[in-house]
Amino acid sequence: MNILDDSILGPVLRPSPQSDSTDAETQIVLEWMHPDTLLAPPSDKVLTAIKALEKAGPESVRVLETRYVDLMRTHFMQHAAPLLQQSLGSQSFADLASVIAESRRHYLYPVTFFDSLDVASHGFNLSDRLANHFRALVGLAAPYTAVRPCLEKYLDSPEVSLSTPSDQVVGALAAVADAYLPAGRVQDAVLAGFLRDVTRVVVERYRGEWTREVRPELEAWAKQTLAAVAGVGMFGADVPSAEDLTRIVDNVFLDVRIDELFDIIVDFPQSRPAIVDIKGCVRNSQQRAAIVNSLQQSCSRRLLHGGANTVDVLLGYISIIRSLSLLEPRGVLLDKVARPIRRYLKDRDDTIKEVLSGILGDKKSPIRELSNELVSLGVCKESGPEEDDLNWQPDPLDAPPDFGGGGGNGQNGVDIIGSLISIFDNKDVMVKELMKRFADTMLFSHEFDEETVLMTIELLKLKFGEEALGNLDVMIKDMAESRRIDGLVHGGGGGVAEYFHADVISGLYWPRYNGVTCVAPKKIEEQMKMFEGSFEKLKQGRELVWLGSLGSVTVEIEVDGSVVEYIVSPEKACLISLFEEREQWTVHELVQALGTDESCVKSALVFWQKRGLVAQTGSDEYSLGDKRRAVVEDIGEAAAPQDPKEELRVYTSYVVGMLTNLGAVPAERIHSFLKVLVPAETPYTHTLSELQGFLDLLVEEEKLVVVGGDKYKLC
Known part of the structure; x- marks a missing residue:
């Protein structure tokens, strides 16, 4: 608006009749107040005229007000309004505020000497009335709808900080806030700027800072900042309370933390303080839903895909269980976030193997810490919460209909092992794998510790049940009885050599082993017959069935005058013993001599x-x-063209990774996979037949097995 029409303010400012005597005093005062004059204190003559107007009463003051407003309006339109328009055009809030502040001081300066004319008893206050007239002029010359974008731009600028506002910033905001006080909108912009400042501080100071609790520090800063802003009247009468301020700051802080929540969880327990901060911010179901949505999307994008190893998914799931149990002990958030993870793990072929490796403390397992969880579980009773838990609470309102405590997470603590076991609807599959693990440990491990195994079994019974693992008790007894029998056989004068020992197990209670069998060397067969004869004397009415594929053989081979010792499987020992009879064999002859299949023979030869x-x-x-000659030949032939099978060994990690994630896969799919994923630096240029030969080589080396006739799977 470029002009102020007299009709806008006219009805409010029409003068009323007055006497000639008061008109003279009014004229004297107006000449001193005129905006065109320089600001100066009133003279004695002016002071006398002011006192005369006071004696004349409120009506005389109203006339003075009306005539001065006319002068102020005219002068404002000629001088101040163009400057306001110019400031808006350049989007310079600082200039706009400066014009408003200087104009207000110029037009309202004379009123500072009118304290004696403050006739409040008549409901009339000249200072307030002239200030309102000034605000009306500013609002007409520069509407707040045009000022608001300029104000927001100013508050967003880097040099303006509401956390440590400078005198210039405070002065500018105070001037504009006073000018638009009737509109009551400046405080909204300041509050929005305050929130942006909170967000900036959270991002700059606290993003990635997870090792200490920062929420109390942030809230203290916010209260200090708010006090500085509110102290200059930025919010008018709507200054947020301490409770409102805490809620505002928590909402901003929570938004930032939700964006990095997946990384916080992966870093748990080092990031435990960050989880505690988040817990203090969550107040309603909408925020809980935001946490669930963010985590589900992050898990889908970063965890639940074919390129992630099963053990990585398990590590992520374990961290999620621990962190969300701290964030929300009832387990509703965990239940919602865990469902897609549990479905995904259930479909992975090696999930059971990896879980049990962790529970049993396999040194190679990245999740071997689960063995500590097993030890610390103690006795866990399964009972209804209403009966045993005096602190029982009903499920939250946002709990799904089939809420089950987050997959094993109850109110009394975090049961990570229970959560992992409950992934599978039927425990029989896991129990079967568990039985095989213990059987392998007892039969093949040279570091078998009966006491440790017994303790582990007792703890596992708490999770799987006494009946499910009952066979393990029999297996433990078999091993103790087997050692006793072996000692009796060797001490009974049956002629069994000291180097020959056998484990006697109960066929009904141990897992069935369907390994390869081979014809043992004659001297080993003799030892087997003598052991069997001694056993039948000790255990009348019982007979032995030898499992030739099980066990281990210590082989001593003399090479260049020194003896090298190998601990190998029976078929490998049988094969190398044949070369004592003659130095050269064909594969067919070895198959016939050992009475086994060709793949077994080739694997032993490799x-x-x-x-x-x-x-x-x-x-x-x-x-x-000759071992030395073989090594020399390998070195001498290094520069010769390699067999395609050997060239393909550089892609072994790709093949292993794919089969780990996808299970059994045909050669055609592996071939396509390598073409797509192998980087250009080492391009995959081999044919399908060459790949097939390499995969068969891995089978011979016992790294892969063939299932279903045409699919390859990890051993």
């Missing part, structure tokens, strides 16, 4: 080839090689 004790002399012939 094993001894790698150790330089067997050398391939023809396409299908092998001979007892």
